[in-house]
Amino acid sequence: MKDKLIRSEAEWRAELTDEQYRVTREGATERPFTGRYVNCKQDGVYRCVCCGQELFASDTKYDSGSGWPSFTRPAGEEAVATRRDTSHGMIRDEVVCAKCDAHLGHVFPDGPGPERLRFCINSAALDLNSDNDGDAGEG
Numbered sequence: 001m002k003d004k005l006i007r008s009e010a011e012w013r014a015e016l017t018d019e020q021y022r023v024t025r026e027g028a029t030e031r032p033f034t035g036r037y038v039n040c041k042q043d044g045v046y047r048c049v050c051c052g053q054e055l056f057a058s059d060t061k062y063d064s065g066s067g068w069p070s071f072t073r074p075a076g077e078e079a080v081a082t083r084r085d086t087s088h089g090m091i092r093d094e095v096v097c098a099k100c101d102a103h104l105g106h107v108f109p110d111g112p113g114p115e116r117l118r119f120c121i122n123s124a125a126l127d128l129n130s131d132n133d134g135d136a137g138e139g
C-alpha cells in the first residue's frame with residue numbers, strides 16, 4: 001500500500017475551497033447536476049482534489065443519468081478504498097481516496113460494465129488533467 005497522506009483539519013481547510021472541504025473531508029454530497037464534471041467528456045485522468053492520486057480514467061466515465069460523474073471502475077487496484085456507510089438510513093458503500101481518505105462518493109451494484117459497478121463520485125472531489133499533484137510537500 002502506498003504511503004498515506006495525513007493532514008490536519010486546518011491544513012485541509014487552507015488548501016481546499018469550502019465546497020471541496022465539505023465534500024472530501026466532511027462527507028457532504030454536492031447537489032445533483034451541479035458539479036463541473038457531470039457532463040464532461042474530456043479525455044484524461046481524474047485525480048483526487050486533495051492529494052493528486054489518480055482515481056478514475058475518462059474512458060471509464062459514462063452517463064448514468066444520476067447527476068453525478070459516474071465511472072465503471074477505479075484507475076487502479078489501489079486508487080480507492082470502500083467503507084460501509086449506514087448514514088441517512090441507507091446501507092451504502094462509501095468510496096474514499098486510498099491515499100488521503102478523502103470522501104469521493106459511493107459505489108452501487110448497478111453499473112453497465114463487466115464489473116457491474118457504478119462509482120458515483122462528487123465533481124468537487126475530482127481534478128481533471130491538472131499537473132498539480134495537490135501536495136506541495138512531496139516532490
Ligand code: FE
Pocket residue numbers: 048049050051052053097098099100101102
Ligand atoms: Fe486523496
